Amino acid sequence: MVRAWIMDSDSSNQRLPHMTDPPQFIDLDGLKQIGVLYWKLDADNYEKEGLLQKIRDERGYKSSDCITCCPDKLPDYDDKLKMFFTEHLHSDEEIRFIMEGSGYFDVRNPEDKWIRIECVKGDLIIIPAGIYHRFTLDTNDHMKTMRLFADEPVWTPINRPADDHPKRQEYLQSLRQCHTA
Numbered sequence: 500m501v502r503a504w505i506m507d508s509d510s511s512n513q514r515l516p517h518m519t520d521p522p523q524f525i526d527l528d529g530l531k532q533i534g535v536l537y538w539k540l541d542a543d544n545y546e547k548e549g550l551l552q553k554i555r556d557e558r559g560y561k562s563s564d565c566i567t568c569c570p571d572k573l574p575d576y577d578d579k580l581k582m583f584f585t586e587h588l589h590s591d592e593e594i595r596f597i598m599e600g601s602g603y604f605d606v607r608n609p610e611d612k613w614i615r616i617e618c619v620k621g622d623l624i625i626i627p628a629g630i631y632h633r634f635t636l637d638t639n640d641h642m643k644t645m646r647l648f649a650d651e652p653v654w655t656p657i658n659r660p661a662d663d664h665p666k667r668q669e670y671l672q673s674l675r676q677c678h679t680a
């Protein structure tokens with residue numbers, strides 16, 4: 500099952516877990532409260548399993564592609580990983596289905612602390628539009644992921660600060676509504 504935790508304040512080696520001592524784990528409900536959604540799929544049999552297609556149909560994801568993050572398969576590997584790890588938001592959801600390997604998606608919680616989400620083969624994660632986040636490989640240095648998109652397969656990071664961005668405002672409003680409901 501996916502694990503998530505509040506990160507420590509050590510800014511060395513982004514690929515290490517960076518758990519606090521003792522660890523402060525966040526469960527699936529805690530992730531859902533900040534808009535992050537998660538499913539576990541059978542990465543070796545997902546077409547037959549049918550759950551991915553069901554999620555695609557329900558959430559209207561029209562296109563997808565695959566990206567393999569590793570030194571010999573990702574063009575401009577160093578620059579891309581730097582870009583992925585630069586805190587940013589997107590105007591759409593970020594939907595990633597891990598087909599091989601592993602990596603960390605970090606998201607900011609309402610107190611602006613980093614929550615590290617450990618994603619491994621079979622994990623499907625949806626990071627909401629407007630949340631500040633970043634991505635890094637872990638020390639295994641390999642992750643193959645399917646990227647799903649509501650429309651054209653376009654990936655545009657909007658680096659922090661982007662507090663006035665409409666989707667950032669919309670996201671913050673959704674958190675307020677969640678906590679007053």
Ligand SMILES: CSCCC(=O)/C(O)=C/O
Nearest residue numbers: 583593595632633634644
């Ligand atoms: C492993 S998917 C590449 C990273 C990415 O698309 C993104 O937006 C990270 O936040």
Ligand SMILES: [Fe+2]
Nearest residue numbers: 587589593632
């Ligand atoms: Fe992103």
